[in-house]
Amino acid sequence: MPSTPDISHVAGLLSDPSRSAMLISLLDGRPQTATELAQRAKITPQTASLHLSKLVSGHLISKEVQGKYHYFRLTDPNVAHAIESLIAISPPSKIYSLREADEDNALRKARTCYDHLAGRLGINLAESIVRKGYIDISNENYRVTDDGKEFFSDFGIDFVKLKRRRRKFIHPCLDWSERTPHIGGALGAALLDRITELGWIDKKASQRAVRVTELGKEGFRNHFELSVD
DNA sequence: ATCAGAGGTATAGGGCCTCT
DNA sequence: AGAGGCCCTATACCTCTGAT
Numbered sequence: 001m002p003s004t005p006d007i008s009h010v011a012g013l014l015s016d017p018s019r020s021a022m023l024i025s026l027l028d029g030r031p032q033t034a035t036e037l038a039q040r041a042k043i044t045p046q047t048a049s050l051h052l053s054k055l056v057s058g059h060l061i062s063k064e065v066q067g068k069y070h071y072f073r074l075t076d077p078n079v080a081h082a083i084e085s086l087i088a089i090s091p092p093s094k095i096y097s098l099r100e101a102d103e104d105n106a107l108r109k110a111r112t113c114y115d116h117l118a119g120r121l122g123i124n125l126a127e128s129i130v131r132k133g134y135i136d137i138s139n140e141n142y143r144v145t146d147d148g149k150e151f152f153s154d155f156g157i158d159f160v161k162l163k164r165r166r167r168k169f170i171h172p173c174l175d176w177s178e179r180t181p182h183i184g185g186a187l188g189a190a191l192l193d194r195i196t197e198l199g200w201i202d203k204k205a206s207q208r209a210v211r212v213t214e215l216g217k218e219g220f221r222n223h224f225e226l227s228v229d
Numbered sequence: 230a231t232c233a234g235a236g237g238t239a240t241a242g243g244g245c246c247t248c249t
Numbered sequence: 250a251g252a253g254g255c256c257c258t259a260t261a262c263c264t265c266t267g268a269t
Contacts, residue, residue: 016255018255018256033237033238034238034239035237035238043255044257044258045237045238046238046239046256046259047256049237049238049240050239050255050256051255065264069236069237069238070238
């Protein structure tokens with residue numbers, strides 16, 4: 001008889017507010033030190049260090065030592081996907097200041113979800129791609145059409161190389177702020193890489209929120225018929 | 230090459246809180 | 250009351266950098 005997966009261990013690791021705050025901070029895919037994560041979770045570095053060691057032993061995050069710095073990151077996109085899904089079914093956190101409200105608005109507008117684009121921009125981009133017939137939705141799954149293959153190749157994405165990767169090629173990733181899926185998987189990551197490379201978005205070093213540049217506004221309009229304010 | 234200082238992380242011990 | 254978990258402070262350890 002197949003054994004039942006034990007989700008209680010992972011759920012236990014996620015159940016602490018400090019640990020979940022650090023995991024959410026790691027959602028942008030950027031490696032961060034224990035001290036940075038401690039600031040995010042509003043705890044001391046020593047406490048953060050303890051929590052991080054538990055998350056490492058639970059295989060939710062991995063650690064890379066570079067000199068005196070210890071960089072932590074999510075182990076793989078599946079962890080990010082799981083956290084985003086939990087955020088989608090969680091009640092919104094209370095906002096106490098104008099700064100928090102601004103950050104929340106910026107995140108809802110456009111942000112990275114581990115290694116792909118999310119927020120209203122991510123949703124609108126996915127909807128535009130579907131509308132143009134580059135991606136087909138069947139049984140709530142994404143499939144790239146022949147037109148899509150041609151379009152993504154023209155857009156500068158190496159489709160063949162992407163297909164060879166062991167990672168899931170494309171999947172709908174539920175957006176916690178919009179409750180609508182955006183494009184996840186290897187193609188979602190490649191899209192974000194290409195958009196960043198083209199200078200369409202500006203990723204701030206310490207934030208998940210991204211800003212669309214003037215070049216990006218033009219690019220999204222010309223390639224995806226998207227008007228970004 | 231060696232040493233001291235600074236920055237960052239890990240660990241130990243204790244207080245506090247919650248649950249049973 | 251006891252157990253368990255979280256967070257804090259104090260301290261030790263590691264690594265890097267700059268001065269000598």
